Amino acid sequence: MNYTLHQLHIFFKIAELKSITKTSEALHLTQPAVSIQLKNFQDQFPIPLTEVVGRQLYITDFGMEIAQAAEKILNEVRAINYKTLAFEGQLSGRLKISVVSTGKYVMPYFLSDFMKRNKGVDLIMDVTNKSRVVESIEMNEVDFALVSVLPKKLKVDKVELMENKLFFVASSGFEIKKGLSRKNLFEKFPLIYREQGSATRNSMEAFISKNEFSVRKKMELTSNEAVKQAVLSGLGFSIMPLIGIRNELKTKELRIVPIKGLPINTVWNLIWLKSKKQSPVALAYLDFLKSEKERIIEQRFAWGDDF
Incomplete structure (x- = not known):
């Protein structure tokens, strides 16, 4: 057998991500380059390392054992590199x-x-x-x-x-009638939430509960970026961290709606x-x-x- 550290690294990442596409993105390689290295690595073993069922890539039991061995080898190589740098005073x-x-x-x-x-x-x-x-x-x-x-x-x-500040945010194209109360604002328009377990969602729900608002309609999305895009598109409002919307405020695609009790400061x-x-x-x-x-x-x- 004549496999290389590069091939071990690629195969270990494939076993971890179970995807050629994700592996190529993670290692900053082209998909064909990853596929070729996987084939060259596989050719050195008589037993399949991977299998494709439908369009999904799976790692065989033998492949998982090879991946575990590859991880140990890569960790040892990394340790050698660290020791070398340490001896150089870095x-x-x-x-x-x-x-x-x-x-x-x-x-x-x-x-x-x-x-x-x-x-x-x-x-x-x-x-x-x-x-x-x-x-x-x-x-x-x-x-x-x-x-x-x-x-x-x-x-x-x-x-x-x-500091982490959370504001009530809307698309600049979303019309809000003057004089609309906080209660009506929260209960009349759709509110976009982060997923369960999110600290932003917890803060948002605590604010709503404290003010005894009854939210009429809500959507749940699994990332701050997804929530931002939904607000930008006009799907609804949200309470969002200031840190994530700087550019959109600068370009006036989003706007902060003044609400008593906000921002939430953490x-x-x-x-x-x-x-x-x-x-x-x-x-x-x-x-x-x-x-x-x-x-x-x-x-x-x-x-x-x-x-």
Whole structure:
């Protein structure tokens, strides 16, 4: 057998994503390139690694065993690379962060300079919903998590990053009669929600419950971007984080509707388990945030003070 590390990497990613298309996107390769490498890898084994049923790609039992072996080999190679960099005096290792979906508008700005300064650090950032983020912290799968609502059942330490403001938002083309009460606004027009488990949805429902509004019609979508597009199209209103609609406010495609009691103000927190023994990379990142947080907020997010 004469397979390469490149082929092991591609096959492991295929086994993880179960899709040639998603693998090509994740590895920044063309689909034909991924397919050719999969075929060349498969040709070295007498037993099928994958099978296609209908249009869905599946990994065989034998293929899953090869994928597990590939992961171990790739981790060993990565460890060799990290040790080499460490001997050269460079910070090296992995930084794993789980981020609630709206946090994708925030977290990259607090990572960019750190990653540029430390070429030996690999970043793994999972963008998902609040429930999965909390689970990843609880299961000790990540170094840090970015949340706007602290988990109640976990003992965590935190660094406050910046304010998170949620406003009532409408398409600029959506006509609202002057003098319409808050109650009528919420009960007359369709309201667009995030999915269950979303911190934005929880804040939205708490506001509605506190004011005893009876929502007449609602839609549920599974990402902040999907909600934004629905509002832009005129399907309804929503309560949305300011951080995710900056460009649309600038181009006047969206507008903030003044509502008494809004915005809802929360805080983006980077959290980690109190009991976690942090890696040198994680500790270096905390030191970076301590010294650079205020500069990043001033340079990247000062515009939010205008709302």
